[in-house]
Amino acid sequence: MASLLESTCCPTSDASLDLRPIEGGAADDELAALAKALGHPARVQILRLLIRKTACVCGEIVNELPLAQSTVSQHLKVMKEAGLIRGEIDGPRICYCVEPRTLRRLRALVGGL
Amino acid sequence: MASLLESTCCPTSDASLDLRPIEGGAADDELAALAKALGHPARVQILRLLIRKTACVCGEIVNELPLAQSTVSQHLKVMKEAGLIRGEIDGPRICYCVEPRTLRRLRALVGGL
DNA sequence: TGCGCCCATCGCAATCCAACGATAGCGCCG
DNA sequence: CGGCGCTATCGTTGGATTGCGATGGGCGCA
Numbered sequence: 001m002a003s004l005l006e007s008t009c010c011p012t013s014d015a016s017l018d019l020r021p022i023e024g025g026a027a028d029d030e031l032a033a034l035a036k037a038l039g040h041p042a043r044v045q046i047l048r049l050l051i052r053k054t055a056c057v058c059g060e061i062v063n064e065l066p067l068a069q070s071t072v073s074q075h076l077k078v079m080k081e082a083g084l085i086r087g088e089i090d091g092p093r094i095c096y097c098v099e100p101r102t103l104r105r106l107r108a109l110v111g112g113l
Numbered sequence: 114m115a116s117l118l119e120s121t122c123c124p125t126s127d128a129s130l131d132l133r134p135i136e137g138g139a140a141d142d143e144l145a146a147l148a149k150a151l152g153h154p155a156r157v158q159i160l161r162l163l164i165r166k167t168a169c170v171c172g173e174i175v176n177e178l179p180l181a182q183s184t185v186s187q188h189l190k191v192m193k194e195a196g197l198i199r200g201e202i203d204g205p206r207i208c209y210c211v212e213p214r215t216l217r218r219l220r221a222l223v224g225g226l
Numbered sequence: 227t228g229c230g231c232c233c234a235t236c237g238c239a240a241t242c243c244a245a246c247g248a249t250a251g252c253g254c255c256g
Numbered sequence: 257c258g259g260c261g262c263t264a265t266c267g268t269t270g271g272a273t274t275g276c277g278a279t280g281g282g283c284g285c286a
Binding site: 023028029031032033035036037038039040041043044045047048051103106107110111113 | 136141142144145146148149150151152153154156157158160161164216219220223224226
């Protein structure tokens with residue numbers, strides 16, 4: 001049963017507002033970091049894959065992309081460090097999912113340009 | 114008089130719609146390229162500077178940033194190649210300005226995530 | 227308990243990026 | 257016509273990225 005998965009991972013997105021500023025030095029650095037994390041076609045593809053699947057995927061990404069497993073893992077690490085995605089251990093496999101808050105933040109920062 | 118400047122550079126933004134797709138392989142590459150061009154704090158700062166000034170600036174950017182002139186020129190080149198900004202020669206100095214179409218495109222791509 | 231699967235990490239090589247100083251081209255002003 | 261200010265470009269250096277195979281740890285299942 002997959003009901004256990006949803007309980008531990010990919011929690012329902014909290015719609016809390018983000019009060020951080022849209023511009024200024026800190027916002028510049030934040031936007032640059034997020035943009036750099038997106039600045040690779042494979043990472044954009046991975047992010048879209050995670051969004052489309054809604055539910056969490058794991059090594060399935062390796063099958064979808066023409067990249068080695070270690071390379072995919074590296075890209076996932078970059079995006080996780082940027083806060084774009086989240087990865088939680090779920091038994092034998094790892095559950096990756098999008099972090100909606102960061103995605104909203106990115107939209108706000110880009111929209112504020 | 115500055116009226117001559119506005120005539121040759123920074124034309125009034127054309128509000129033509131962009132019919133290109135928001136997702137797919139080509140869109141992924143496009144978003145990755147635009148994000149990479151933004152993936153540096155100095156470039157975000159420069160872009161904001163150009164947006165705030167509305168009118169075009171040139172070497173004034175060098176005075177605003179703690180970077181050498183050649184470095185700023187390099188960043189401008191990266192953003193110009195990505196289509197984010199435009200640079201036209203205007204007598205002794207060079208007139209840089211934002212490319213509104215690309216900015217809208219970026220917002221659409223990020224918003225479509 | 228031991229095997230097998232899934233994934234992260236290490237180590238390495240190739241490539242790319244960022245930053246700088248130095249140099250060269252190009253208008254303008256005197 | 258000769259200098260001067262403004263930019264782009266070149267060449268270089270150090271550091272970061274990207275990609276891969278190989279290795280190792282952790283968890284479930286037999």
